[in-house]
Amino acid sequence: MSLLLQSLLYPVMFVIVISIVIVIHELGHYWAGRYFGAAVESFSMGFGKSVYEKTDKNNTRWRLNWLPLGGFVNFVAEDGLIENGGDVESDGRNLPPEKQPKGRPFTDLSAGARIIVALAGPFANFILAIGIFAVIGMVLGDPVQRLSVHSVFEDSVAEEAGLQPGDIFVAVNGRAADRQKVILEEIKMSANDEVDIEVLRGAETVHITLTPRRETLQNELGITERTGYIGVELARQIVDRNHLNPVAAVGYGVSETFSTISSSVNMLGRIVTGRESLQQLSGPVGIASVAGNMARTTLEAEQVGLGTRLYMLLMSNLQLIAFISVAVGFFNLLPLPILDGGVVVINTYEAVTGKGLSEELLLKSKFVTLLFLAALAIFITLGDFEEAGLLEVFRGL
Template sequence: MFETLPFWVYPLGFLLMLGPLVVLHELGHYLVGRMFGVGAEAFSVGFGKEIAGFTDKRGTRWKLSALPLGGYVQFQGDMNPASQPNAEAPVRKGDFQAATLWQRALIVAAGPAANVLIAIGIFAAFFMIFGNPVAADPAEETVVAAFAEDSPAREAGVQLGDRIVAVEGEETRDFRDISQSIMLYPGRELDITIERDGSTFTVPVVADRVEVSDQFGNKTVIGRIGVQGNLGERVFEPVGPIAAIGMAWQECIETVDLMVTGISQIFTGERSVKELGGPITIAKVSGEQLSLGWLEFTSFAALISLNLAFINLLPIPALDGGHLAFYAVEAIRRKPASPRSQEWAFRTGMALVLALMLFVTVIDLAKLPFFGS
């Protein structure tokens, strides 16, 4: 039986997860804009009708809105919360459009950058508090010590005592590297580089598709080749602040690589679209991670923060990446795109974003127990 939680845990986890991440993302935009003298008309957590708010001495309306699925900063001179410029209004001092091109680019990039910094901060804090987990003998872990009952590796010719030195040409330092290099590719033929009796050669192995579930019933499909290494005790090496930041950055790169690989596999049909998650899935998993403790919840927050940065940097008009794409065009052409082309791009981008949100929400609803399978 899977563990069930009280219903209130899910909205609580969702708000505790998304609220701070959205505030810090938008605060990145706001602070860099303020540094360059750009005024802000509104700073909203959520969309839609205002629930509560106040206006500060600078004229910025800080508000909490009804739909808690994001937020926005509406700078002076913006026609709407999507930061679409008002081509008919004259440009005034303090308008977003009055800033130079590089200043506007930095203001837009500051939101995703804030999310990346949050993830780096979380990972770095973990490394400094707990240390870096390393195998007592990493090389020994890559030696095949046993096979599963159904082992694609054994069927392909791998033998006990072989050392797995690389997967798909990527060097493996310990068994964790081997596992992570294989689990992302269920059903795919992988080149496993083996070291045996002083010689090195490559064996093609088709990874099994294995469906695994966590204690809450969340399912995912991973790849396995049915080998076990000489797993020994892991030790935690102390990590200083500078080293922790470097390791945290590497952790972010690896996490984004996993995200990109998973998304590309959905597009190519290697993975089901049911593995996508929208706001309902985020709320569900946030509540579950919250129930496990603050360590798990904070780790999940780092993952969601990187997701927010990645999604916002996609070159879709109405998202930060779309604005940056327009600025790149402006830098090349030495003049901005025409107001009409920008308007159509923003409309198309907004329609695409709304369609994507609707799509993942339908997937979320279809996962709920009362909809069956």
């Protein structure tokens, strides 16, 4: 693949992935707001000036903007209670009566209604993830695997603990090891923590306790990651393709979504307690790197027809969208003033006490939060550049 195509592939894949996730998130806010009768000035896909827009029967402007990165919903008189990227001068209140958005100003909604509107964005993200995982479960199945040790690397944790080639994984930390993702999740998320492994060696069941080392490695996409590592090569054999019917697929979607949320909570806990670095988190550069590398490696696959490669790319990107959607939903539930979780806290306080927080306190808390998130974004972005190998490029300039 030419350098020009590669340079275009990364931003294009990022835009596709992030736009789908953010637009669905904002649609969640929109639908919940309309359910409670809130007036909506505009729903925008992308940022900047609109290149196309249409006004619906409720006098809401549906805008397609020139910068295709996500989007936002702009409630009338929202005053920043939900993320608001709209034009303050055209929030709908200064228009002639016949052109004003139909409904009530957002601030006229009850505190309980505003809480539901805030939660609807993350909820929409989780619903999107459940739907995608369900489709994957029906199309690709949820394969049951027989996973064994193909080889043990010299001077590795696995060698020290006594793992041997031919050992068949039975359980890891109490979880059935019949899928590769279970083994990888438990080991990668347990750097410097003990992991209990149960293997079948011949006819004998062997219990092994080991502590994965934190290693800096390149994954199959060429991205550098700091992760728990024990030093074995796995052998995989599919026991059952396990294609799911629609009902089972929805259950699988729910299970995968909650498993991803659980992993996010676990990672956040490890970061807070100092067992993992903040650079384990990924930002826009990291997402672009994963999406672009995934597309590049799929399209460059040899001895595979173009149709098959495009099908593989579709499935892999659907899975990525599901994971990113869960991450966006989870992040927005954090109780920070400018996020949906903060809106829930602020309006819960109002519902309990009967009065809202002072405007001065809200402004100060939002300013401090913005500074914190800006610093966090810079730190994470530097980590993303390092993992993508871009820092080495800049050092060579």
